[in-house]
Amino acid sequence: MFNSIRTLLNVRHPDEEVRQRGRNIIVIALGLLGINLVVVISLLFNLSQVTRLFATSAVSVILYIFVIFITFRGFVELAGWLTVMISLVGTLAALFVTPNGLTIIFLAVPLVLAATVLSLRSLILVFLLTACSLAGIAFFLEPTPLSLTTRDFLIPVSLLCAFLGIVSFVQSAGNEALHRRLQAALQQAKQTADQLRLLNDELDRRVDAQTEALQEALSELEERTLQQDRLLAEVIAQRDVIRNLSVPVLPAGTDLLAIPLVGTIDQERLATIQQQALTAVEQRRARWLILDVTGVPFIDTGVAGGLIQLVQSVRLLGADVVLVGVRPEVAQTMVSLGIELPITHVYSDLAGAIEDLHHHTDHSRQNNRR
Structure with a gap:
């Protein structure tokens, strides 16, 4: 099982930062998939809720399986958007279908997910979508199910979403800045490695050239030594002849x-x-x-x-x-x-x-x- 999960987390993408976001998406999707499976199983024991929630949970299971598949194939940005939109659309649908004062708090979930699985630009778009969703709730869900005024109900939720949006923005910006620094350091390391490789190649060429020159000089010296030995032998022989003469x-x-x-x-x-x-x-x-x-x-x-x-x-x-x-x-x-x-x-x-x-x-x- 662990080998299967390890294989599933091996996202096919050349960028390490994108691969990390893909692994986050797969882990989150597996968790949400497990939650929806538990919901589906619990609905089998509560037949009065089957017709209303079974279809939603079944669709969520299929969507999360699809998210895991496309993430594994390398479509990380698309999978991240699907994960965030499933959370956002699910929360809005729950507010309009089964009004509950506490459900609106879950509008903060897309912001947290976006900070984990999307880039900084995509996080800004998710923040704008969440703000538009809060505005739509203010226009179309009045009065609230808890009989609170619009100001008393929406302002705390808006402040919570804004706070989470700022925190998510800072986290995402920091992650991207760190990623850029790491990429720059990696690029610098690659350039240094390339320069070192070139220097090593140049050094090898120089060593080979010097070795070849030394070999030639040694061969020439050996040849000269042999010539000198022959000349010395001739001189000795001639000296012996001259001495005898x-x-x-x-x-x-x-x-x-x-x-x-x-x-x-x-x-x-x-x-x-x-x-x-x-x-x-x-x-x-x-x-x-x-x-x-x-x-x-x-x-x-x-x-x-x-x-x-x-x-x-x-x-x-x-x-x-x-x-x-x-x-x-x-x-x-x-x-x-x-x-x-x-x-x-x-x-x-x-x-x-x-x-x-x-x-x-x-x-x-x-x-x-x-």
């Missing part, structure tokens, strides 16, 4: 190896000379290693120390070192620095050294044969 180990005979040195010798290059020389002596099983320093402009204590280590290492491999091409200025520098190399074979040029070493080798072989 800068310290060439040349075979000068069966047991002879020659290393021509050109340019300044630093610690890195000195280590390369040592490595290349020892490797070549071991691989070729050479007996003599010729160091040609004709192209070396300067030999200091650091270079001399490295050469001494080289001589000692070569001798441990079973070979000996020959020094060739010491320039005069280099010789003077070495003497002034007190550098003494443990080399017993020193020649002025490479050709003489090779020739002498060949003779020395041949002589050694002949002695070994004997």
Whole structure:
């Protein structure tokens, strides 16, 4: 039952204020419908009143059912007017058909209903209709059933209707003002929500654009890093090639190896000379290693120390070192620095050294044969 009532109160109208008035109409119509049903049932036990009131109550039941139906369908303004007019016409009909001094008080009911179920403009029209009804009663119902004068009877009722009309007007005006403020606040909230949505969309677009730009920058950076790695690998490979070419180990005979040195010798290059020389002596099983320093402009204590280590290492491999091409200025520098190399074979040029070493080798072989 409660689910049915909840469904019935779901008025089909887009405006929330109109839906609220529609729910008021349905609740009032259900209440009046229940009252008329009670009246109809009571008339069944009082047959003397059936012919006079049964038709009125039955028509009211049908009208209130119709009011509920059209309200549920969304025709709230029409349903409100029907509810008010049923009350007004019913009160006037009761006054003319069964005159009763107390019945006129019910003319205030349409004003109360109008304040609940109609808009402010419609309330003003209902107030005018009620005033016209009071004027009609003053002209057509004289004297009153209670034998009161027109002034004594109509003035209090008119004041009551006026008071209720003012209260209803204030209530309806306040409700409409509140509704307008709520609508304005709702509209402002919608505009704010739309602006926030636009800002969020713009922010999303900016974030997407920045993300895309960062992705492109990252991809470009990764590509540059790969290029730099490739270039660095090429540079390292070229440096190794240049290093190997800068310290060439040349075979000068069966047991002879020659290393021509050109340019300044630093610690890195000195280590390369040592490595290349020892490797070549071991691989070729050479007996003599010729160091040609004709192209070396300067030999200091650091270079001399490295050469001494080289001589000692070569001798441990079973070979000996020959020094060739010491320039005069280099010789003077070495003497002034007190550098003494443990080399017993020193020649002025490479050709003489090779020739002498060949003779020395041949002589050694002949002695070994004997």
